[in-house]
Amino acid sequence: NCSLAAQYYGFLRLPKGVSVQPGHGFGYVLPRHTVPLVVLYSPCPMDIQGNVTGQNGANGPHTFTLRCATVAASLTTPHRCE
Numbered sequence: 001n002c003s004l005a006a007q008y009y010g011f012l013r014l015p016k017g018v019s020v021q022p023g024h025g026f027g028y029v030l031p032r033h034t035v036p037l038v039v040l041y042s043p044c045p046m047d048i049q050g051n052v053t054g055q056n057g058a059n060g061p062h063t064f065t066l067r068c069a070t071v072a073a074s075l076t077t078p079h080r081c082e
Helices: none
Strands: 007-010 018-021 026-029 038-041
Touching: none
Parallel strands: none
Antiparallel strands: 007 026, 018 038
16 A cells, blocks of 8 residues: 555455455555455355366366456545634
8 A cells, every 4th residue: 555544445246155354355454554365265066167066176276267346435635624
């Protein structure tokens, strides 16, 4: 976070079997800091293309695409009363 303000984030409408840690996908980044995030993917066996129902899905590597979109929130400055 290169700004002088804390930046809040949240991951919404994640598909079943996908989670973001820490904070269950919600949190903030302090000014001049970074926060490492981990994306966890735990599919059901039926979610793996070509997998036979009842197998554990450990029959080789599987690849998938992760797409993210960011939205910039508008910042406002506090008004001073004099």
